[in-house]
Amino acid sequence: MNRALLLLGLVALWATPLSAQNFPTKVVTMVVPFTAGGPTDTVARLIAAPMSKVLKQQVIVENVGGAGGTIAAARVAKASPDGYTILIHHIGMSTAPALYRKLPYKPLEDFEPIGLINEVPMTLVSRRDFPPKDLKDLIAYVKANKDKVTYANAGLGAASHLCGMLFMTTIQTDLTTVPYKGTADVIKDLLGGQVDFTCDQTTNTTSQIKAGRIKVYGVTTKTRLASLPNIPTMDEAGLKGFEVSVWHGLYGPKGTPKPVIETLTKALQVALKDATVKQRFNDLGTEPIAEKRATPEALRTQLKTETDRWSPIIKKAGVYAD
Ligand code: ASP
Numbered sequence: 001m002n003r004a005l006l007l008l009g010l011v012a013l014w015a016t017p018l019s020a021q022n023f024p025t026k027v028v029t030m031v032v033p034f035t036a037g038g039p040t041d042t043v044a045r046l047i048a049a050p051m052s053k054v055l056k057q058q059v060i061v062e063n064v065g066g067a068g069g070t071i072a073a074a075r076v077a078k079a080s081p082d083g084y085t086i087l088i089h090h091i092g093m094s095t096a097p098a099l100y101r102k103l104p105y106k107p108l109e110d111f112e113p114i115g116l117i118n119e120v121p122m123t124l125v126s127r128r129d130f131p132p133k134d135l136k137d138l139i140a141y142v143k144a145n146k147d148k149v150t151y152a153n154a155g156l157g158a159a160s161h162l163c164g165m166l167f168m169t170t171i172q173t174d175l176t177t178v179p180y181k182g183t184a185d186v187i188k189d190l191l192g193g194q195v196d197f198t199c200d201q202t203t204n205t206t207s208q209i210k211a212g213r214i215k216v217y218g219v220t221t222k223t224r225l226a227s228l229p230n231i232p233t234m235d236e237a238g239l240k241g242f243e244v245s246v247w248h249g250l251y252g253p254k255g256t257p258k259p260v261i262e263t264l265t266k267a268l269q270v271a272l273k274d275a276t277v278k279q280r281f282n283d284l285g286t287e288p289i290a291e292k293r294a295t296p297e298a299l300r301t302q303l304k305t306e307t308d309r310w311s312p313i314i315k316k317a318g319v320y321a322d
Helices: 002-015 039-055 067-077 092-099 135-144 159-171 183-192 202-210 258-271 275-283 296-317
Strands: 028-032 059-063 085-089 111-127 150-153 176-179 197-201 214-219 245-253
Touching: 028 039, 028 067, 039 059, 039 085, 039 111, 039 197, 039 202, 039 245, 039 258, 039 275, 067 085, 067 092, 067 245, 085 111, 092 159, 092 296, 111 135, 111 159, 111 183, 111 202, 111 258, 111 296, 135 159, 135 214, 150 159, 150 183, 159 176, 159 197, 159 296, 183 197, 183 202, 183 214, 197 202, 202 214, 245 258, 245 296
Parallel strands: 028 059, 028 085, 150 176, 150 197
Antiparallel strands: 085 245, 111 197, 111 214, 111 245
16 A cells, blocks of 8 residues: 555656755746836735745736726736746626637636735725815716726726726726826825725725725725724625625736646745744735635636636626726
8 A cells, every 4th residue: 555655756856847845946936017116016025025935936016007907917927837927816807808809818727826815905095185175975976976086096997997887887986097007106196196996905095094094985805804803894884795806816827837836825825924024914904815725726616716806797887808
């Protein structure tokens, strides 16, 4: 029996390329589909540091923004499947197939999931001097001024776009949207007063809200957040059932050898237990996913479930890009 097992192990080892057995022997690039300084970038940089320690190789972050995150995903889908180029992406992985008619990749088929990272609430926020004082006011204001109000987002399929789309369909009002390559730039322009409002992850808005530099109308979770206890939920503030939660996952290109994916999953799981990661996530209104969900299987299931959930919502909204 033992001998049979040993033999099986040897065969598996023989079938695995040497490069996969030694992985990693050089820098690993984590591609972020939005600009530096935004919420996806923040999560990436926080986990890259402890992952580098586990892997004994540097995990560097590369920002490839544009088209709601689809440019970066397309790039990683075509990268060499060796574990040295990986993608961090959010809920947008599950919505792109319904939004983009010519998506150059299939999220469910062209990637090897590594694991889920976290779930993060969103906040509906505006420039500080935007007139509406609460959510009810905001709804009335945007309806009355729909030709001049601007809603900024990080492109079609970005979380900020999805949240805005849900908001506009719920209040049955179409607004002018202004696309950016990431919400780091959106917040900059909210601070400068160039755009009126947006919906963004708490990982990007919490410190600005606390400092009073932007106005907040609600959080998109069912219950209030410990990090922003005085902010009502959208549901409480007047939009019954309004709920959006953003989740992040880590992926390699399809065909990345299993031992390489296992090494990356292990590094992710260790990173999610890192004290700094936990603390920073906490401060920013999120928390690391439980270890049993920081796995390829859990991410695959999440991607499938969310793709099935969002497709009909997007089709009903009639939004798409060619
Ligand atoms: N929060 C952005 C979004 O709307 C993405 C980012 O800049 O990280 O999806």
